[in-house]
Every structure is written in structure tokens, then in C-alpha cells.
Amino acid sequence: SAVISQKPSxxxxxxxxxxxxxCQVDSQVTMMFWYRQQPGQxxxxxxxxxxxxxxxxxxxxVIDKFPISRPNLTFSTLTVSNxxxxxxxxxxxxxxxxxxxxxxxxxxxxxxxxxxx
Amino acid sequence: GIQVEQSxxxxxxxxxxxxxxxxxxxxSVNNLQWFxxxxxxxxxxxxxxPSGTKQNGRLSATTVATERYSLLYISSSQTTDxxxxxxxxxxxxxxxxxxxxxxxxxxxxxx
Numbered sequence: 001s002a003v004i005s006q007k008p009s010x011x012x013x014x015x016x017x018x019x020x021x022x023c024q025v026d027s028q029v030t031m032m033f034w035y036r037q038q039p040g041q042x043x044x045x046x047x048x049x050x051x052x053x054x055x056x057x058x059x060x061x062v063i064d065k066f067p068i069s070r071p072n073l074t075f076s077t078l079t080v081s082n083x084x085x086x087x088x089x090x091x092x093x094x095x096x097x098x099x100x101x102x103x104x105x106x107x108x109x110x111x112x113x114x115x116x117x
Numbered sequence: 118g119i120q121v122e123q124s125x126x127x128x129x130x131x132x133x134x135x136x137x138x139x140x141x142x143x144x145s146v147n148n149l150q151w152f153x154x155x156x157x158x159x160x161x162x163x164x165x166x167p168s169g170t171k172q173n174g175r176l177s178a179t180t181v182a183t184e185r186y187s188l189l190y191i192s193s194s195q196t197t198d199x200x201x202x203x204x205x206x207x208x209x210x211x212x213x214x215x216x217x218x219x220x221x222x223x224x225x226x227x228x
Contacts, residue, residue, distance in 0.1 A: 001162070031214055037158075042203065043218045090158050096214055104165035105148050105207070106216055111158045 002027055002095055004109035012115045013083055020079045021112045023093035028073035031096040033106070034066070038089045046091075049076045083116045090114070119144045119208040123219035130194050130226050138189040138222045140204030148207035149180055150216065151189050155200045163189070163202075194226045 003026040013019050023032065034046040047055045047068055055068040069077045080087050090111045098105045120143035130136055142149070151163040164171050164178040166187065171178055175194075180187040191198055201223050205216040 033215070042220045043160075043205075043216075045215055045217075048215065092160065094216075098214075104150060104162055105214075106150065106205075107162060108152075108160040111160075113158065 001104075002029065002097060002107050004093065004095060004107060006091075006093060006109040006112050008112060009110065010113040010115075012117065015084050015116055017083055018079055018081045019083065019114060020077050021091050021093075023076045023078070023109055025074045025095050029095040029097065030073065032070065032076050033094045033096070034068065034076075034078045035092045035094065035108075036089045037092065037111075043092065046078070080114065083114075085116045088114055088116045119146070119206060119217050121204060121206055121217055121219035123202075123204055123222050125222060126220065127223045128225070130224065132194060132196060132226055132228050134194050134226075135190070135192045136194060136224070138191070138202055138204075138224075140187040140189070140206075140219055142185050142187075142204075142206045144185070145209040146182065146206045147209050148216070149187055150205050151178055151187070152203045152205065153198075153200050154203060154221070160203070191224075194224075196226045196228055199224055199226050 005024045007022045032049045035043045037043045046061045047057045049055045049070040051070045067079045092111045094108045122141045149167045153161045166178045166180045168182040175192045177190045201221040203221045205218045
């Protein structure tokens with residue numbers, strides 16, 4: 001498996017501000033993903049972040065609202081911009097480990113709990 | 118895109134009871150994973166099981182890919198099994214690598 005950490009683990013923010021969430025992996029991985037989990041809901045993919053290319057966003061998510069960086073093979077950031085209470089969610093990063101022997105394909109970080117007031 | 122349906126949405130068990138959770142999916146898949154989300158929000162990998170049967174302690178899973186469903190069995194349930202169980206699939210389109218999650222089954226195990 002991979003050890004994945006996220007910072008911050010939780011935060012309370014005021015509407016109109018922005019928060020950058022960091023995701024760090026203990027080994028080099030090609031594919032990283034960012035998901036959102038709204039309260040009481042399932043996980044929804046925001047974007048795929050591959051090193052060396054622009055992030056690919058899913059329908060309903062735009063770069064201006066959720067800019068993503070992927071400067072190297074072990075690190076990524078997701079920014080939630082101009083926040084509103086509707087952005088209150090858990091944000092999770094995941095990595096795809098396919099191709100590694102005996103590895104299942106995706107592992108998730110511990111998540112960042114965001115509350116927007 | 119691929120659709121994932123999980124049942125039941127909620128399940129309450131007495132400690133020691135057995136249960137079966139179901140995941141139906143609408144198309145062929147490259148990947149199917151079962152996760153347990155504990156009360157702190159952490160997603161824990163249970164099984165990678167695009168086909169066949171696997172067992173890990175009190176948990177086992179079976180995927181019948183030709184009939185597009187997967188089952189997760191929990192035997193002798195414990196209070197620590199409480200949480201939400203998610204099934205997630207990756208469609209067989211070339212190079213997708215993206216997981217689509219079902220809505221989950223919320224399991225409550227009472228002493």
C-alpha cells in the first residue's frame with residue numbers, strides 16, 4: 001500500500017476565502033485523484049491530477065473554483081476558491097497503484113474536513 | 118457513465134449477526150473495490166475484486182462480473198464494523214482509471 005497524508009485534517013473557514021489542501025504520498029505515483037464527499041453523501045470525483053499535465057476535471061467542476069497543482073510524483077494540492085457553505089465537505093485525495101505487485105488499485109488519504117461558515 | 122447501486126441503504130445488526138451487502142453495476146468493469154468508511158471518515162480498503170471470491174478474516178466478497186454484481190459478506194459482526202460500506206467500480210473504457218462510487222450501505226452494529 002501507500003502512506004498518504006493530507007493537510008490540514010480539518011478547517012473552519014469564512015465564506016469568500018480560499019483554502020489549499022495538500023496531499024503527500026510516500027512513494028512516486030503517476031495518477032492522483034481528488035474527491036469530494038458532501039455531508040451524508042457518497043464520493044464524487046473532482047479531477048484527475050497527473051504529473052506533467054493539466055488536471056482533468058469532471059463535469060460540474062471547474063479549474064477556477066478548484067485549481068490543482070501536481071509539481072512532482074509525490075505531491076499535489078487542491079484549492080477550494082471563493083468558498084461558500086455549499087463547499088462544506090470532506091475532500092480526499094487518492095493514488096492509483098496498479099502495476100505494483102499485490103497492490104490494489106486505489107488508496108485514499110485520511111481526508112480534509114472543511115466547514116464553511 | 119457507469120451506474121452503481123448498493124443495497125440495502127441502511128442496516129442495523131445485533132452484534133454477532135451475519136450480513137450480506139450487494140453492489141450492482143451497469144456495465145463491464147476493470148476494477149471493483151469495497152471500502153469501509155469508519156466514523157472518522159477514513160476510507161479503508163477491504164477488497165480489490167473485479168471477479169471471483171476473496172476472504173479476509175470475517176469478511177469475504179464475491180463478484181460475478183458476467184451478471185454485474187458483487188456481494189460483501191460480514192460474519193459475526195462486531196461494533197467496530199459500524200460505518201459506511203462503499204462499492205466503487207472502474208468502467209472498462211480504455212484508460213479511465215476513475216472510480217465511480219455507489220451511495221453506500223450504512224451499517225450499525227449494536228451490542
